[in-house]
Amino acid sequence: MATLDLRQQFPILNRMVKGKPLVYFDNAATAQKPQRVIDALTHYYTHYNANIHRGIHTLAEEATAAYEAARHTAQEFIGAAAPEEIIFTRGTTEGINLVAYTWGRQNVGAGDEIIISGMEHHSNIVPWQILCEEKGAILKVIPVNDNGELAMDVYRSLLSNKTKLVSVVHVSNSLGTVNPVKEIIDAAHRAGARVLLDGAQSAVHMDIDVQAINCDFFAFSGHKVYGPTGVGVLYGKKELLESMPVFQGGGEMIKEVTFEKTIYNDLPYKYEAGTPNIADTIALKAALDFISETGKQQIRDHENELLAYATAQLQAIPGLTIIGNAKEKVSLVSFIIKDIHPQDVGVLLDNQGIAVRTGHHCTQPLMARFGIPGTIRASFALYNQKEEIDALVTSLHKTIKMLL
Amino acid sequence: MDIKPINDIEKDIIEDFGLFDSWEDKYEYIIDMGKKLAVLEDEHKLDENKIKGCQSTVWLVASYEDGRIFFKADSDAVIVKGLISMLIRVLSGHTPAEIIEARLDFIGEIGMMTHLAQIRSNGLLSMIKQMKNYAIAFQAIDNQQIDHK
Numbered sequence: 001m002a003t004l005d006l007r008q009q010f011p012i013l014n015r016m017v018k019g020k021p022l023v024y025f026d027n028a029a030t031a032q033k034p035q036r037v038i039d040a041l042t043h044y045y046t047h048y049n050a051n052i053h054r055g056i057h058t059l060a061e062e063a064t065a066a067y068e069a070a071r072h073t074a075q076e077f078i079g080a081a082a083p084e085e086i087i088f089t090r091g092t093t094e095g096i097n098l099v100a101y102t103w104g105r106q107n108v109g110a111g112d113e114i115i116i117s118g119m120e121h122h123s124n125i126v127p128w129q130i131l132c133e134e135k136g137a138i139l140k141v142i143p144v145n146d147n148g149e150l151a152m153d154v155y156r157s158l159l160s161n162k163t164k165l166v167s168v169v170h171v172s173n174s175l176g177t178v179n180p181v182k183e184i185i186d187a188a189h190r191a192g193a194r195v196l197l198d199g200a201q202s203a204v205h206m207d208i209d210v211q212a213i214n215c216d217f218f219a220f221s222g223h224k225v226y227g228p229t230g231v232g233v234l235y236g237k238k239e240l241l242e243s244m245p246v247f248q249g250g251g252e253m254i255k256e257v258t259f260e261k262t263i264y265n266d267l268p269y270k271y272e273a274g275t276p277n278i279a280d281t282i283a284l285k286a287a288l289d290f291i292s293e294t295g296k297q298q299i300r301d302h303e304n305e306l307l308a309y310a311t312a313q314l315q316a317i318p319g320l321t322i323i324g325n326a327k328e329k330v331s332l333v334s335f336i337i338k339d340i341h342p343q344d345v346g347v348l349l350d351n352q353g354i355a356v357r358t359g360h361h362c363t364q365p366l367m368a369r370f371g372i373p374g375t376i377r378a379s380f381a382l383y384n385q386k387e388e389i390d391a392l393v394t395s396l397h398k399t400i401k402m403l404l
Numbered sequence: 405m406d407i408k409p410i411n412d413i414e415k416d417i418i419e420d421f422g423l424f425d426s427w428e429d430k431y432e433y434i435i436d437m438g439k440k441l442a443v444l445e446d447e448h449k450l451d452e453n454k455i456k457g458c459q460s461t462v463w464l465v466a467s468y469e470d471g472r473i474f475f476k477a478d479s480d481a482v483i484v485k486g487l488i489s490m491l492i493r494v495l496s497g498h499t500p501a502e503i504i505e506a507r508l509d510f511i512g513e514i515g516m517m518t519h520l521a522q523i524r525s526n527g528l529l530s531m532i533k534q535m536k537n538y539a540i541a542f543q544a545i546d547n548q549q550i551d552h553k
Contacts, residue, residue, distance in 0.1 A: 359459040374459055
């Protein structure tokens, strides 16, 4: 993969931060955008901005066609069986909440159980806590071992005929762990439970085939797959989405409204009330096309090389401990340094032009599990280079010297 | 007791920072001040004294003697601690009225405003609010006592 050619497609990578060339290692928080994604936004507003689905004029037709083309691209991107299984959302968080408020309210009752894992993002904890509190249901948690992997034997013992849903993260945002989702899904289905996968971190790195892994729901965010913020995808199996109650009421999601009764629209519009985020959804297509054209395998090969290199280089730094050493990881390294607060490291790295994430990464229970206040996380994308990891290592040595 | 006015202390700090020509010098100075900050005894590290940021934690206690407020504080992050140390140097030992009116422009002048902007990640802005709240509370107590006399 020609990283230099790819880098040139990301204009932001040319900027300087505090007088130094930007090294952007906060890709797990949000990825930078290639020019074609930025152009797709500009092009929409410059040439065919219109509200979709209802208008009969040319602009509305063009905008509707582009919006629905994005749905087809998203369908192919995750291997869904039909375009109506693709619901556009604001992001992963809204996707999970949609399932909690519709499917959850319909199917989870008093004494029922929902299983999540010890490495969930707050957005895959809190919606289920709200549901459990409302329904008198019970939240069960799959523990995490010292390497940052799920204790699968405990998971199997948690499953029972009371389990209604298993909602787990595909790839951990804090540790990089790739969870054995096929195994998790098969075991859940044998117990009669449904499975939601939080794909916020996996969609950009892994090949996603929702039919092959047979998950019931899959949620991901546009901005982590080189697309815009404020748009995401919720996949659901058609028969589930059809049987679920509606989420938000309004325009677009209806067929016929009288004061006595409203007949709801068909999928996927039933779950897309109001004017959607048309521009960002159209630009999301450009991002997904960019990934597919670059090739996920090629991207992965490059990122795995970066991961191996970074792991080796960072491990050699005295006092540094990597948190999360799962056998299967995506390209991110979370670490702590003895006697140093992660936030201090983040501040000093920023002064050297290096953007990392520090803190608990919205996974406070996971940080508590490891007995740490947070970590320093360097997460890599297709445009990162070994030279940038060298810059990180050099800057870390300097940072540690300043702080100790 | 002879205590320098808040504005003069702020000017001193701005002058100190004027001597640094690199970010390294600036931060080494802050880190050094953080390390030298008077120890806050564990007995004060209570939840009620905690100002919780998203990433780091600040503890703050105040005492009131002869019309003047004295602050003590600590943090688990050393750069925040250095900034705390400067705030204590500027505000501690002053009257409630002086503390309430302090504009603390030095923070911007020495280029540390970004630390205040990161409201969610450190408790610094909340700490300044809390210092001022102490001043307001002590002033209110004083006023009550005057009323009773």
